[in-house]
Amino acid sequence: MASLDLAINLRSTASSWLSVAINQKTETILIVSLALFAILWYTWTAKKSSKGKFPLPPGPRGLPLVGYLPFLTSDLHHDFGKLAKTYGPIMKLRLGSKLCIVVSSPEFAKEVMRDQDPTFANRDVPVAALAMNYDGKDIGWAPNGPHLRLLRRVCSRELMSNKSLDSVYHLRRREVRQMVRDVSSNINSSIDLSELTFLTVLNVLTSTVWGGTLDGEGRRTIAAEFRQWTQEAMALCAKPNISDLFPVVARFDLQGVVREMNKLAVWMDKVFESVIGQRRKMDSAEGEEKNKKEESNKDFLHLLLQLTEEGEGDRKTPFTVTDLKALLLDMMVAGTDTTSTMVAWAMGELLRHPHVMKKVQEELEQVVGINNVVEEPDLPKLRYLDAVLKETHRLHPALPLLVSRSPSETCVVGGYTVPKGCQVMVNAWAIQRDPKTWDDPLEFKPERFLTEEYNKCEIRGTDYRYVPFGSGRRICVGLPLAERMLPYVVASLVHSFEWRWPEGTNYEFAEKFGIVTKQAVPLVAIPSPRLSNPDLYA
Template sequence: MASFHLATKLSSIPSLLLSEAFNQKTETILVLSLALFFSIAWYVWMAKNSSKGKFPLPPGPRGLPLIGYLPFLSTDLHRDFGKLAETYGPILKLRLGTKTCIVVSSPTLAKEVMREQDPTFANRDVPAAALAMNYDGQDIGWAPNGPHLHLLRRVCSRDLLSNKSLDSVYHLRRREVRQMVRDVSSMINSSIDLSELTFLTVLNVLTSTVWGGTLDGEGRRTIAAEFRQWTQEAMALSAKLNISDLFPILAPLDLQGTVRKMKKLAVWMDNVFDSIIGQRREMDSVQGEEENQKEESKDFLHLLLQLREAGDRKTPFTVTDLKALLLDMMVAGTDTTSTMVAWAMGELLRHPHIMKKVQEEIEQVVGMNNIVEEPHLPKLRYLDAVLKETHRLHPALPLLMSRSPSETCVVGGYTVPKGCQVLINAWVIQRDPKTWDNPLEFKPERFLTEEYNKCEIRGTDYRFVPFGAGRRICVGLPLAERMLPYVVASLVHSFEWRWPEGTNYEFAEKFGIVTKQAVPLVAIPSPRLSNPELYA
């Protein structure tokens, strides 16, 4: 999805080529000529092969020679694709450079892709930037379907993100959430950037959970600060239009230098991982296995190294696999979870009566003389409905992660070519008036009704797929299910929140790898709990 962020207009394409890749006019003409030649050859080949099939290609808008439909798309791809779906139907085709993009916008067709033909659509269309950053695309997010991917997912679901493992590192999550509450309590009656606060909190929770027993407090804070800067640079590179993704034949030239820049960032992160892994191994050798079982020593890195030592000879779990999993958790977990916390808090601020109902529920379950703990969360049914409604209206990845069929197949009566890019428009599906009553209204109560109370974020109901579905559903879902309600519940139970005086907050989206709020969310806290020691 991020591989072809289409904010750039038609006029910016040659300017990128000129300013970032070539200094000579003749070289520019040569590259554009090559792109035009391969674009025409590809178009002729597609037209020839599609005419042979029994089923036609999906309908869609005509584009321009060479660049396809690129210049007609805005920065809000999910909205643009939604408007096109109104004209062309729930499955449509666009040409983006030499790429064929199929967009699916209905629960029925999403079910076809993610369940009925799940094995066929289990591969990704991997952008060049992801290959450079994520160990040649061998991480759990981008790896092709096969034994290696199955190994990584098994390690996550069975060992790393099982209930037992998550329970064993709860003390680390609790420590960072309590620190968040202390930080907010030191800024009472001051304006707080909740977007910033939630990002730092989730980042601290993840760094603590991943290697909290390995590093001391200062070490964790240093890594968190450096990782934040790294993430911002990596996301900015990933979000750029990349000519290599639109015209794969030109990828070896890396015309914009995106891959070179991303590789430099990848080397830095790899060195960080090597250093921390070395510290962990040294700690284990000094402490011994018995000492290492102490609660304060446990973290995800400890668990992963144990798995590495007890690896299966047939499908070995390598150090590179370990690093790839760490990177996935840090990048995907931080950005998506913090974004969803900010969206949830924004909706609660916009709807004070809903905020009040959430606080009353927490008060009944937790009490005003106590702090929120993770064991309380399953009892907070209305908060769960609020978070589901937030996911419905503001999915972190509105187009999910792209899929690519391993063979030509048929979806909804149309041919979907092998190797094309397939996007599921969850944003449109979850706002479809045919499925949802008053779909633009923030109404958590809908998820407490008989019609929708079985809609879970685990991808079993294709009207509601914020984390995807099938074998490529987000593997970090078990951790997100704990972190998101824990952070939100702690914020609304410990504090009252209000807009700064005179604020006219613009609740707009900024489309990207993860769709964030266009304007930072700023609010003012005041204490709710009568016992000051609960903020200590």
């Protein structure tokens, strides 16, 4: 999602950008030139579009050069939702020199993500993402084409298949049980659930990705370093960037975002090179016993290295070590941030609604038993927990504007022209709170997903009233892993412990908009043991 998805406390940032530019003579000339260019270009495109059969969508007027930027707040999805009430479910805004089209209804979302999916299969890529993700060669940002299809095929077949996920279940289980032990050692103390869930999901992913390659201390070291790396990288991605809003000056990197991101990318590449080197040494040392590996040595890195050695793909689009690194980075960044964020939102809603928490615990007692711990095979039987998580995704989609798209050719959506190369955003947050579609849309009511009207709404994007993970060929490829991890972590926390707010807490359920929309205030709660057998916490 272009950095304007991440960026925009623009009442302050627009003026700060301009003030920095004015301080230097050369940049003053550049800004003036940009202003003239923007005005001329805007006039030309407006005249051109008016001559066509289909007009551009309606939308608010902006200012010369900056467009509608100064009128937006940091809660971009909220702003777009309010504007949609005035201008309709498809509208245009000019943000800097970019034309943005925002879709806010199931009907138009269906046109973009299904009916004209091939046309809208490309991304509008922020420069920070290009620097971070091997020049956009990862699944999230790669352009539609043979290379993207290769990456998605490798990920779906080798990493996200039921067979592959089952083969590394022991690694996920080990880290979830460690989480339970950590919580049990802090009974009746305040625990930052936001931090706990981030570290747990990060540990699960590092174990899954290279758990058989590194020992416990090695995994913990990389996890700690990666957490700091993620925070710095996401901060750079969330920084308002002139290069994204005015691509004509992107080469100058006026704010140094690309320069700083390149430093972080070099560090992460060294980590990957080190871990890959260790895995290759392990495989080489095993020699003839390679096919008799112990279960503990199997991980995703092993599977991916096999594909590079066996020549996955073809001569034109081979699966390379760079592709391998890009896939690992996708899993580590996207998987950690989104899953941990959704665990925190789910736990927050359960704390706010004790009667819902009680119903989840009663279901767990029936399915799992008070003398047992939760296991992944239990999850499909937990229908009410599934409804709770669906409702959490509905109210708090991790990516409220999904990931922006860019049409490969000019097309028509809902009777309006959508120009080639513009930025298209689907406001999933607004769609999933639309009172025309949802009864009591602002209320947390998991039971709605147990009714005939909504029980077919799945997170796989087949019902366009409900698209928390997107839809079509750019739907989140890590969905199968998320479907296992999110309920497993939440079920383990809720089944093993009672949770309560710290005394005197007046928790505000506010959002902090960014690449992933998190809770503005860290979620803190106090656990007490639930299970009858103390050995279950060991």
